[in-house]
Amino acid sequence: MPKNHGSRRFAERTLTGIDDVGNEERIVLWIEYQPEALWAVGRVVNPQLRASAEPKEDDYVFRGFELDDALGEANGALSDDLRVSSDEGIELDVTPFAREEILARLERWFFHHDNESNS
Numbered sequence: 001m002p003k004n005h006g007s008r009r010f011a012e013r014t015l016t017g018i019d020d021v022g023n024e025e026r027i028v029l030w031i032e033y034q035p036e037a038l039w040a041v042g043r044v045v046n047p048q049l050r051a052s053a054e055p056k057e058d059d060y061v062f063r064g065f066e067l068d069d070a071l072g073e074a075n076g077a078l079s080d081d082l083r084v085s086s087d088e089g090i091e092l093d094v095t096p097f098a099r100e101e102i103l104a105r106l107e108r109w110f111f112h113h114d115n116e117s118n119s
Contacts, residue, residue: 005033007034010105011074011097018088019045022077027081033106038063039070043077047074071097 012030019025029043041054046081062073074097085092 001013006034007032007040010102010109011036013078013097014092014096015078015085015102016090017081018090019086028075029078029081031102033069034063037065039065039067041074041077043081067099071099071102 008028009032012028015027017025017027025046027043027045028047028050029041032042034040034041039062041059042059043061044050044055044059047053061077062070065068078094078096082092082094095100
């Protein structure tokens with residue numbers, strides 16, 4: 001991958017929860033590949049309320065060079081959020097992040113990124 005290429009999300013999960021005062025909130029977790037061969041895991045609450053879709057520095061819960069480490073961190077955060085939602089009476093059916101999911105998208109991007117949109 002080109003060193004000067006920007007970040008790219010390879011997986012994302014969205015959950016619904018309840019905040020401290022009883023309002024519905026949306027939680028988005030994602031795994032992205034960043035320049036300098038870093039994998040990053042992000043987590044944001046209510047991104048729809050932000051002025052910009054760009055993640056903030058403190059939205060990142062992990063950065064590292066190993067995909068398996070990123071998967072572990074992402075699935076740990078996902079599990080925690082699902083447990084909280086369950087405690088609030090919200091049962092969600094959200095699949096864990098999977099290595100195969102990331103690798104399939106990574107391979108497709110690597111070999112065809114000039115022809116693929118940034119979705």
